[in-house]
Amino acid sequence: MLQGADPDAVWAVGGPDGPHAGSADETPLLDVGALMPVLALWPVIGALVAEEALRLHTPLTAYGVEAAAGTTAHHLLSHSTGPAAHTALTRLAEYLTGTPLAELAATRVWHPLGMTGTGFADGTLYAPPADLVRFLSHLLSPAEHPLTRAWIAESLRIRTGELTPARGLLWHPAPYGTWSYGETPTVWLAPRLPRWAFLLPTHPPGPLRTTFREAAFAPTPSP
Numbered sequence: 254m255l256q257g258a259d260p261d262a263v264w265a266v267g268g269p270d271g272p273h274a275g276s277a278d279e280t281p282l283l284d285v286g287a288l289m290p291v292l293a294l295w296p297v298i299g300a301l302v303a304e305e306a307l308r309l310h311t312p313l314t315a316y317g318v319e320a321a322a323g324t325t326a327h328h329l330l331s332h333s334t335g336p337a338a339h340t341a342l343t344r345l346a347e348y349l350t351g352t353p354l355a356e357l358a359a360t361r362v363w364h365p366l367g368m369t370g371t372g373f374a375d376g377t378l379y380a381p382p383a384d385l386v387r388f389l390s391h392l393l394s395p396a397e398h399p400l401t402r403a404w405i406a407e408s409l410r411i412r413t414g415e416l417t418p419a420r421g422l423l424w425h426p427a428p429y430g431t432w433s434y435g436e437t438p439t440v441w442l443a444p445r446l447p448r449w450a451f452l453l454p455t456h457p458p459g460p461l462r463t464t465f466r467e468a469a470f471a472p473t474p475s476p
Contacts, residue, residue: 258461263382263453266469268446269393272386282370282379283453289378290339291434292371292388293358295423297346298326299404300361306349309422318345330422331412365399366391385440389449392442409444429470436462443470 263283265275285292301307309327313320320341329338343354350357355373363371368384392405408422409432418425424432424442431443438453439462450469452462 259454261455264451265382265386266448266450267386267390268448269390271390281381283382284377285380286377287438288435288440291423291440292378293354294339294342296362296400297354297357298342299400301346301349303401303404313341313345316345316348318348331420362399385451389440389451393444393447393449409442431470441466
């Protein structure tokens with residue numbers, strides 16, 4: 254399916270034990286800047302919540318961060334999208350810790366998971382496919398460090414009430430019990446299966462994204 258539609262796409266499907274299938278790509282580093290919020294911001298915010306250094310429903314102004322009246326980290330994660338929200342969350346994390354986001358993510362998340370190839374260069378986030386595997390596998394594993402089970406569970410449930418589009422904390426609900434982040438590229442989690450997947454196409458995927466998700470997560474018809 255991918256071989257014909259986008260032969261240079263990088264992809265993998267797996268579970269808490271690691272990858273089950275994937276491309277034979279040998280690219281040491283990939284531009285994953287579009288996934289920065291889920292690979293860096295979201296786990297760092299989760300670590301701060303676990304340490305009780307941050308309460309999601311406390312206005313950002315209470316932490317000394319400039320924001321519209323009443324804006325909270327919960328609002329930015331569940332209702333807002335785009336660079337402005339990501340910038341505000343970055344400022345919040347850096348203000349609370351006195352440490353740049355790149356260093357926070359490396360010391361609190363990437364290095365504990367063995368993601369030694371992941372890092373920022375010239376303002377863009379890069380990672381090898383193996384590091385994406387480590388990250389997503391951890392999100393389905395029973396391990397409590399560096400991301401707690403509570404933070405992952407709280408993020409993968411509807412936090413927008415009756416409002417649409419429905420969202421969790423950064424993650425979006427998708428068919429087959431999956432949660433996704435990103436369009437090009439995309440990562441998916443399906444805790445109940447348990448299974449994860451990622452797709453980094455070489456061009457806007459269009460229908461390929463849906464076809465890939467169905468191949469990775471749709472139930473297999475009974476014979």
